[in-house]
Amino acid sequence: MRIALYVHCFFPAHFYGTEAYALTLAKELIALGEEPVVITATLAGEPAQKRLIEERVYDGVRVISIDKNLFPNRSVRDTYEQPSLRNLHERLLRKIQPNVVHVCHLISHTTALLDVARAMGIPVFATLTDFFGFCYNNRLENAQGELCAGPDEARANCIACFLQLVGARPDAKPLTRLGADRRLRPFVAKGLARLGRREENPFSISGFEPNDIVVRPDILRRAMGVYCEAIAPTLFLKRAYEANAFPAPMHISHFGVEIDRSPKPARARGDSVRLGFIGQLFPHKGAHLLLDSLRASGRQNLSLQIWGPDDQDPAYYATLRQKAEGLPVRFQGTLPRQELAGALAGLDYLVIPSTWYENSPLVLLQALATHTPVIISDVLGMTEFVQDGRNGFHFSRGDVASLTAVLHKVADDPELAARLSAATSYDRAPADMAKDVLAMYRAHALGGVDAAEATAAPIETEGADQSGSNPAQLGVEGPLDSWLAYNEGALHIDSAEASHIAPFPPLALMTATSGLSRTEDFTRHGVDIMRALAAASPAPLASYRAWLDFGVGAGRVARLFKGYRGVYVGVDVDPHMVEWVRGNLPWVKALQTAPRQPLPFADQRFDAVVSISVFTHMNDEDHRFYLNELWRVTRPGAILMLTVHGDRAIQRASAESNILDLLCIPADALQGAGKALAEGDGFHFTRQSGHLTSSLYDYGVTFVNRRWIDAVWTKWFDIETIVPGAIHDFQDIVVARRR
Incomplete structure (x- = not known):
């Protein structure tokens, strides 16, 4: 897994706590088989780099440095929100192609980094090492030298800290020194805070806009909402961020240190x-x-x-x-x-x-x-x-x-x-710290992407010219038609070629998922679904970087994502399905979920969802519950392709007895479904007496039409299109875009 570790400055010029943490974490991640890269900065005022972006290796760690001399802070707002950095961050992230962005310190990169990562759909995590996220001076110490709880409602205490700082500069003007005077500072700060509430035509004095400080906590809080989760190294820091409305989950993970732990040498008697x-x-x-x-x-x-x-x-x-x-x-x-x-x-x-x-x-x-x-x-x-x-x-x-x-x-x-x-010791090592970080990623269904496949080159999708490449090597990241044709053909050629395709589930799981018993049929079933998804999708399937397969089953679709360089997560309520996928499809993060329980993911986690033959079996209540959950875990603009039984399914089941037998419902139930879709609200559910029937949840056969979808689904999604009979001339694909 490629992990972009962002830190404000780095070795060899800077070597204190946060920089040491970033270096140690990177080295431990390398030891655990991951691929970290540190992105840092030459600070404004330091000797300039020869180029805007320079790359080096420090202590075995790949380091990319940007030159902040070319992006100096021209206002207070630039210290935390610098839009001019966005293009640079996007350029770097497209070059690096990380699976994860991990912020060790934001100060050189500002909210511009978080905005770009959000837009690109890259999962973002953080280690909080100081109070930058809500405190103007990063120290939680007020202008009187007293400990502070954070910004007051008016932000006057933050402006007082600013006045103290600028007033102490050798080149401070007399008016600035006067405003920073210890006796006048509280009154000046309150006045500037009141003036700073004005956002249109903001008040300015000597180049300072107090609005920059007034809005700082809110701008940072909104930007940090992209964090999937954050690490706090102390209970105190966690509570301080919580008290200041930090917008993401946090957990405590104490730092680990690597140092000689030999017993301390005996001190000589009489020594000082x-x-x-x-x-x-x-x-x-x-x-x-x-x-x-x-x-x-x-x-x-x-x-x-x-x-x-x-x-x-x-x-x-x-x-x-x-x-x-x-x-x-x-x-x-x-x-x-x-x-x-x-x-x-x-x-x-x-x-x-x-x-x-x-x-x-x-x-x-x-x-x-x-x-x-x-x-x-x-x-x-x-x-x-x-x-x-x-x-x-x-x-x-x-x-x-x-x-x-x-x-x-x-x-x-x-x-x-x-x-x-x-009685003095501390046993926690850097490896413990790195394992905590990876466990955090795994809790959000990340990790385990093959670094050899996740190259730093720009992502190539179906539209790129890769005609000379072997489909077996590229998998789903190559031309999709070639890859799917290879899977079909590999069943009839020598075993060496066939070994390049994904493994097949055992017969019991294959039948439970699809009702099929032959690998040839299971392959064609999956290939047909992939072709239908590709035809319905607004963008190439491999261009989405975080997929959720909702109802992964035995990997009917997931096995054809072999070679995928993004994040592919599959969930299912069946523990046997999950166990097989987890052990045989390493590009899939398979998780078992409980019926009618929230999905185990942070908000806005995925940018694409596929769900085959799941909403075709839910009652009304579960339908709404899981639509809401899919809205929660997807990012704005995410694409969802979910299959349903619509009018075409009713037509075929009415005309073909083998289809009705497959549905395992009586003929009068099918007639009731037809009436509900033609004359009723457009929704019909019949509890099924088939091979997947369970006492744990209502499992049945569901029929819906466009009228019901427009009435219910649009609470969470815009309906891009519905493709009737897209899956085997039977199930419809609903293509929805998350609002």
Whole structure:
């Protein structure tokens, strides 16, 4: 399965939490036989790429990078909704042809990516690593430095954060600085929020349109509605998104880390208590608090090493150096990944003094995995991993005195580090994380597509010139007529050629599905159906990228989709049918469903549905229930081709006794159906006494006409056409388009 992993920036220039997650996930997916590709960006202001799109391999992972220098943010809205990126995203996705888009961070790609993926019908998932989806500054920290719950109703608190940010810039104009003044900022923010409600001819001041911030949460929420499901690495993050009306299902999957988990080396008696800070050197990461607390502690047996780049915030870095003067502190620069385990092995405690809500930072998990106790600020997103006094300590966020008290505790009992280390561990590995991701895809009937078949070339369909290719190699992705003719002919040629077609179900399943007992007849039955579907479909069958076979049976249609490079999901209530399809047609994701229960898929999952001989056997209630379900799981504009018994079926059953015998209903029931279609509401159901009759649900024979379809189906679908007798001059095909 080809998986497009989107991340805002990436190695080697960027190497922190989200980037490390994307790299680790990609490598584990490769190890599990999948085909990930990372799509990232060179950020605006960084050295430009030679080309708009560049491709490379990093640590065995295919990476595609776009140059955001050519798409700079010209407004606040561009930071989250940048329509100029749409063509670029579509170009990339058509080149990559992924089965799945997985967003690790949206910020460089904006809602433009989600809009394009939705339009192309590509399933989209996400891993939520910060608060970008609803918080303007991504940190859930308000302009007063206090923790925040998210945007208020007027968005005034978000505008206050914007004022604080722009007011602190060195080139800020006097008016901007005035508006950002701590005393005036709340009043200015409320005024701008009121003015920002105007969407037509939006209010603007100094190039800033407050409407850009007012509408931000709603625009992101609508765009994120395309997510089939999302992963949250902490319970806190999940609850924060839920509290801010996240539009998709979420589940928790803790990050996995790969690091040397050897026991921590024994510390020499009399050594100093060794503290460490590893991370980005920005104010919200809190390194200044650690330095202030170290000085306030007055303990001579404490030492500190700080790893982090000196060029992220030069002014802040200079402040840190000044605070460290005269203290036992070493600035070690950026810590290479390959040296991380060794660095942690040499620490007694890692300190994470962040002033914002962290989300299980990888360095926290890596420290726990190396049996290194952790001292953390008491912010949610970290406290669920560290038990105070067992594998580390908590202190009050932003409180120098509280952190100083913890430093006193660890300095005054140097052997405490060894006792805590013995109780400190973290066992979750990257492979566990990747398996969770694949399980999430499988829950939405994705996964298992043969990467060798899913090439990166543009999709070729029946209209393309592939006359020189072997139909057995291309399958349904090649010229359809050739493929279907090959299936018919393969029954009468040597076994080597015949081996290229899909296997046949055992006799019992074949008969239960179709009433047929010979493979030749079963093949022709399926081929005839495929030809009828192709003739009725508005587009080539292989051009749809996510099919639902509703009532897959023993694969009468599904087996002829061999070679399909999209997603093909088959559902059925019969466990024996599902078991056989699952074990013999690997391009089909076969799932058993329960009668009269919702289908096990997220909303707007499929762009095409086929259902043969299913609605021909449902009562009125089930008819409506499953039409509603098919509407739910299909995307707007999706095509559905469903067969029904109409006037042609009644004509043939009335004239041909063998057809009536096949239906297993009495002659008077057929007469009643004819009357219902001619004079009644156009619907007639007779419970059947045949080979598929079940006590679990009403299984019978159903007849409908165009009048009833127009009255009922159009609640959910537009009726494109009805092809009378399309299936073996008996069943009609209703071609419907999802509204």
